[in-house]
Amino acid sequence: xxxxxxFDETALTALREAAQALPREIAPNPAAWANxxxxxxxxxxxxxxPVANAEAKETSVTVAAEKSTRVLQPTxxxxxxxxxxxxxxxxxxxxVTTLVVPREDGVDGARPGALxxxxxxxxxxxxxxxxxxxxxxxQNDLERRRPQLHPAMVAVLDSCLHTLNEAIDDTQxxxxxxPDNATIAGLLEVAYQQKLDLLRRATELxxxx
Amino acid sequence: xxxxxxxxxxxxxxxxxxCRRLAVDVNxxxxxxxxxxxxxxxxxxxxxxxxxxxxxxxxxxVNVFLAADRGDRRxxxxxxxxxxxxxxxTANTASSDPGDRxxxxxxxxxxxxxARVAFVLHDIEGYSYEEIAAMSGIxxxxxxxxxxxxxxxxxxxxx
Numbered sequence: 001x002x003x004x005x006x007f008d009e010t011a012l013t014a015l016r017e018a019a020q021a022l023p024r025e026i027a028p029n030p031a032a033w034a035n036x037x038x039x040x041x042x043x044x045x046x047x048x049x050p051v052a053n054a055e056a057k058e059t060s061v062t063v064a065a066e067k068s069t070r071v072l073q074p075t076x077x078x079x080x081x082x083x084x085x086x087x088x089x090x091x092x093x094x095x096v097t098t099l100v101v102p103r104e105d106g107v108d109g110a111r112p113g114a115l116x117x118x119x120x121x122x123x124x125x126x127x128x129x130x131x132x133x134x135x136x137x138x139q140n141d142l143e144r145r146r147p148q149l150h151p152a153m154v155a156v157l158d159s160c161l162h163t164l165n166e167a168i169d170d171t172q173x174x175x176x177x178x179p180d181n182a183t184i185a186g187l188l189e190v191a192y193q194q195k196l197d198l199l200r201r202a203t204e205l206x207x208x209x
Numbered sequence: 210x211x212x213x214x215x216x217x218x219x220x221x222x223x224x225x226x227x228c229r230r231l232a233v234d235v236n237x238x239x240x241x242x243x244x245x246x247x248x249x250x251x252x253x254x255x256x257x258x259x260x261x262x263x264x265x266x267x268x269x270x271v272n273v274f275l276a277a278d279r280g281d282r283r284x285x286x287x288x289x290x291x292x293x294x295x296x297x298x299t300a301n302t303a304s305s306d307p308g309d310r311x312x313x314x315x316x317x318x319x320x321x322x323x324a325r326v327a328f329v330l331h332d333i334e335g336y337s338y339e340e341i342a343a344m345s346g347i348x349x350x351x352x353x354x355x356x357x358x359x360x361x362x363x364x365x366x367x368x
Contacts, residue, residue: 025222
C-alpha cells in the first residue's frame with residue numbers, strides 16, 4: 001500500500017495540503033498553567049516534606065534538614081542537580097516558613113527575571129557574572145551574621161548552598177558545551193535566582209533575631 | 210520552576226493543539242494537556258537532548274493520551290478497530306470544501322481513534338511512520354493502514 005493507492009491524486013494532495021494548513025498551535029486554557037504549577041508543587045511538597053502533612057505537626061528545622069539531606073543525595077547529571085537544587089531549596093523555604101519569617105521580594109532591588117530566553121549567549125555570561133557578584137555580597141553579609149542563626153538553620157543553609165553551588169557548576173559546564181541552548185541557560189538562571197533567594201531569606205532571618 | 214514555566218509558555222500552544230486533535234473533547238484535551246506537562250516535569254531528567262524538546266513533548270503527549278485512553282477503553286470495553294463500524298460521517302453536514310479548516314477539524318474529530326492518531330501525527334505534525342510507531346507502540350505497517358483508513362474516511366466525509 002502506498003500513499004496514492006486507491007486515492008484520486010488531486011483529492012489526496014488537497015487533503016494533505018489542507019491538513020498542513022491547519023493551525024499548529026492552539027492557545028491553551030488560561031488557567032492551565034496555574035493548575036499545572038499547583039499539581040507540581042503539591043507533588044514536590046508531598047515527596048519531600050511529608051512532615052508538612054496534617055498528621056505530622058513536628059515540622060522542625062532539624063527534621064527538614066535531615067529530610068533534605070536524605071532525599072536529595074548528590075546526583076550525576078547537571079539536570080538532576082538543578083532539579084535537586086530546586087527541591088532542596090523548596091524544603092528550606094518550608095522550614096523558613098515554619099519559623100514565620102516574612103518574605104520580601106527583591107530585597108536589594110535586584111530581582112533577576114526571565115532573561116535567558118531573550119538574551120544572547122555572550123550577554124548571558126555578563127548577566128551570570130552579576131549574579132555571582134550579588135551572591136558573593138549576600139554571602140559575605142551572611143557570614144558576618146552567621147553566629148546569630150540557629151545551628152540547625154545553619155546546617156540546612158550550608159547543605160542547600162552546597163547543592164545549589166553544585167547545580168550551578170554542573171549547569172555552567174553543560175552551558176559551556178552548548179552555549180546556544182536556551183533551556184540550559186534558563187536552568188542556570190533559575191539556579192542563580194534560587195541561590196540569591198536563599199541568601200536573601202537567610203539574611204532576613206538573621207536580621208530578625 | 211521559572212525555567213519550566215518558560216518551557217510551558219514556549220510549547221503549550223503546540224502541545225494543546227495536539228491534545229485537542231487527539232482527545233477531541235475540549236475538557237478532556239485540557240486535562241490531557243495538564244497531565245502532559247506534569248508528566249514532562251516528572252520525566253524532565255530523562256530528556257537527553259537526542260531529539261528536539263518539541264518531539265519529546267509530543268511523545269509524552271501521545272503516551273499520556275494512549276495511557277488515559279486504555280483506561281477509558283477498559284471502562285467502555287470499546288475497541289479501536291471496531292470503531293470502523295461505528296464511524297459516523299459527522300462532517301457530511303458541513304461544507305464540501307476540503308480546504309475548509311473547520312470541516313476538516315470536524316472530520317478528523319469523527320475519525321476512529323487509531324486512524325485519527327495516525328493522521329494527526331503523520332499528515333498534520335509531519336512524523337514518519339516509524340516515528341509514529343515508536344511513539345504509539347504499534348508497528349509501522351499498522352500506522353500505514355490506519356493512515357490509509359483515515360484518509361479514506363476524510364475524503365468520503367469531505368466530498
